Amino acid sequence: MKKILQIDSSPRGSRSHTRRLSEQFVKLWLDKHSGAEVVHRDLGKQLPTPVSENWIAAAFAPAEEQTTQFNNQLHESDTLLDELINTDALVIGIPMYNFGVPATFKAWIDQIVRIGRSFSFEPKDKQQPYKPLLKDRPGFIIIASGEAGYEPGGAFFAMNQIEPYLRTVFPFIGINNLHFIYCGNDEFGGERLEQSLNMARQQIQQLATST
Numbered sequence: 001m002k003k004i005l006q007i008d009s010s011p012r013g014s015r016s017h018t019r020r021l022s023e024q025f026v027k028l029w030l031d032k033h034s035g036a037e038v039v040h041r042d043l044g045k046q047l048p049t050p051v052s053e054n055w056i057a058a059a060f061a062p063a064e065e066q067t068t069q070f071n072n073q074l075h076e077s078d079t080l081l082d083e084l085i086n087t088d089a090l091v092i093g094i095p096m097y098n099f100g101v102p103a104t105f106k107a108w109i110d111q112i113v114r115i116g117r118s119f120s121f122e123p124k125d126k127q128q129p130y131k132p133l134l135k136d137r138p139g140f141i142i143i144a145s146g147e148a149g150y151e152p153g154g155a156f157f158a159m160n161q162i163e164p165y166l167r168t169v170f171p172f173i174g175i176n177n178l179h180f181i182y183c184g185n186d187e188f189g190g191e192r193l194e195q196s197l198n199m200a201r202q203q204i205q206q207l208a209t210s211t
């Protein structure tokens with residue numbers, strides 16, 4: 001049975017464009033993959049714990065030094081990692097905040113990029129000491145913004161700190177098959193916003209029904 005992980009990171013509820021677009025994606029994807037399961041991780045409503053000194057000590061402790069206390073520190077990270085590892089596709093809604101990802105989403109990234117679980121470090125391999133440990137799977141990333149033109153080739157792509165960041169961090173753990181969907185113009189509203197939403201919806205229709 002196929003499983004899709006839907007991640008929302010906007011703190012907004014029904015006013016959030018990324019939430020509505022990720023919902024549209026999931027509905028279409030379920031129509032295509034009958035019997036598939038959706039796991040919903042709502043970072044906008046439940047912020048993952050920021051990494052602490054104890055978390056770092058636990059995550060980097062060698063296997064023979066692991067203790068129950070360390071395991072407890074990593075419980076949340078293990079839950080989020082298991083959720084990610086056991087899915088066949090990802091759909092992620094990200095509001096652009098100050099040109100980058102919101103703190104909600106960054107906290108999730110810091111919990112799931114973990115030595116020994118999603119990447120390995122082999123210092124003897126001088127060519128490629130860091131190795132991804134996750135299997136590849138499609139990731140559909142929906143980005144909403146107040147302005148427009150942050151997509152590759154757009155007037156403001158140089159200011160976009162989301163797509164270049166995610167094209168670095170996801171392949172670092174093994175997820176390379178990434179698709180980006182943009183919806184701009186939230187600040188302008190009206191026809192400009194409607195046009196952006198329509199373009200995003202069309203892209204979602206095409207991607208969700210062909211993957």
Ligand SMILES: Cc1cc2nc3c(=O)[nH]c(=O)nc-3n(C[C@H](O)[C@H](O)[C@H](O)COP(=O)(O)O)c2cc1C
Pocket residue numbers: 010011012015016017018019094095096097098099100144145146147148186187
């Ligand atoms: C704290 C904050 C920072 C924002 N920073 C940017 C920004 O850097 N560039 C931009 O175009 N829009 C920015 N916006 C506008 C949001 O990206 C826009 O409202 C988007 O639709 C939010 O996603 P959502 O509709 O899923 O909540 C910002 C909004 C907030 C609340």
